[in-house]
Amino acid sequence: MVKLHLLIPPGFAHQLADLFFSIYSSAIGNKKPPEWNSVHWKNLYFPNPLSPAGGVDKSAKHLKAWWALGAGFIEVGTVTPLPQKKNPGSTLKRNIKEQALWNHLGFPGEGLEKVQKRLKELQDFHPTPIFANIGKNRNTQNEKAEEDYIQCISSLYPYVDAFVINISSPNTKGLGELAQPKRLKTLLQAIFKALHSTEKNKKPFFIKWSPDLKEDEFLQSLDIALECGAEGHIICNTSTQREINNIFPNYGGISGAPLANISKKRLKLTNKHLGIERKNQLLISVGGILKPEDVFERLNMGADLVQTYSALVFQGPFFLQKVFQYQTKTAKPDK
Numbered sequence: 001m002v003k004l005h006l007l008i009p010p011g012f013a014h015q016l017a018d019l020f021f022s023i024y025s026s027a028i029g030n031k032k033p034p035e036w037n038s039v040h041w042k043n044l045y046f047p048n049p050l051s052p053a054g055g056v057d058k059s060a061k062h063l064k065a066w067w068a069l070g071a072g073f074i075e076v077g078t079v080t081p082l083p084q085k086k087n088p089g090s091t092l093k094r095n096i097k098e099q100a101l102w103n104h105l106g107f108p109g110e111g112l113e114k115v116q117k118r119l120k121e122l123q124d125f126h127p128t129p130i131f132a133n134i135g136k137n138r139n140t141q142n143e144k145a146e147e148d149y150i151q152c153i154s155s156l157y158p159y160v161d162a163f164v165i166n167i168s169s170p171n172t173k174g175l176g177e178l179a180q181p182k183r184l185k186t187l188l189q190a191i192f193k194a195l196h197s198t199e200k201n202k203k204p205f206f207i208k209w210s211p212d213l214k215e216d217e218f219l220q221s222l223d224i225a226l227e228c229g230a231e232g233h234i235i236c237n238t239s240t241q242r243e244i245n246n247i248f249p250n251y252g253g254i255s256g257a258p259l260a261n262i263s264k265k266r267l268k269l270t271n272k273h274l275g276i277e278r279k280n281q282l283l284i285s286v287g288g289i290l291k292p293e294d295v296f297e298r299l300n301m302g303a304d305l306v307q308t309y310s311a312l313v314f315q316g317p318f319f320l321q322k323v324f325q326y327q328t329k330t331a332k333p334d335k
């Protein structure tokens with residue numbers, strides 16, 4: 001069946017989606033997501049393990065809509081301290097046949113102040129964990145990156161349950177350098193200090209990893225992240241590898257079907273490498289999840305939670321409900 005929204009150019013479809021969500025959010029009221037395959041992790045309860053991926057709700061505009069649509073948790077962002085526009089030129093493309101997306105957005109968003117205000121308004125209705133995915137503004141020099149991350153942590157700390165440190169978007173120049181072992185240590189030590197300076201109830205931080213780090217580099221950085229107190233890993237962000245798909249420009253990040261195998265391979269590698277630490281860590285799989293079956297494949301491969309961006313584009317925002325229905329149909333009856 002032809003999906004009508006896929007006939008609209010991607011940039012315009014994005015704007016229409018924003019309008020749809022604004023109307024839907026105000027019409028829906030406070031609706032809780034369904035419970036299936038719920039997850040308890042430390043002091044957090046996830047009614048189900050599926051959510052829209054980072055970048056879907058960059059400025060925390062549509063959380064109520066996502067809960068009503070079935071999200072078991074929400075990752076707001078990537079949030080940067082100052083508002084910023086998308087990168088110049090073409091920034092979004094999709095290839096329907098290949099079920100692939102390309103973006104060169106570069107953290108467009110309304111900035112920390114607006115996000116903080118919106119999250120504050122949700123303090124009384126917060127039916128799932130909320131993560132804040134944080135990054136640096138494009139004009140912040142890498143040497144000063146810590147300041148941006150810490151500013152985001154200080155402002156959002158009371159309103160979110162965990163932080164996702166984005167060091168993996170290919171669309172902010174130099175961001176990936178922060179994932180290099182030596183640089184990562186300095187960044188994460190500063191983040192750990194900021195999170196543990198005053199409050200008694202410490203909030204965890206997770207890392208969003210790039211699939212483009214070489215395997216040995218990734219494992220080295222993973223060890224450093226553990227040493228510095230990271231308690232979760234989101235695997236993975238978009239890829240700049242063009243062997244997986246060369247129909248898009250040679251810059252920017254690829255998502256969707258071409259990312260599936262890389263993402264699964266990294267999930268397996270991480271699961272294995274964590275060893276005895278695995279039980280304390282939260283593992284979130286994202287990349288190429290396009291069908292309900294894919295969700296359960298990742299859970300069976302060892303992910304605690306799963307996310308998707310591309311399925312929400314190709315299948316539409318009711319994908320989360322489709323997964324819930326699929327789960328209900330295939331669930332084994334109690335003995």
Ligand SMILES: Cc1cc2nc3c(=O)[nH]c(=O)nc-3n(C[C@H](O)[C@H](O)[C@H](O)COP(=O)(O)O)c2cc1C
Nearest residue numbers: 053054055078103236237255256287288308309310
């Ligand atoms: C248009 C677009 C914007 C994105 N923006 C962000 C972002 O702001 N922060 C982030 O961590 N990931 C961002 N991502 C990456 C997704 O969260 C996800 O890691 C990636 O798309 C792979 O998942 P998928 O194959 O389900 O799309 C973005 C992806 C797309 C396609």
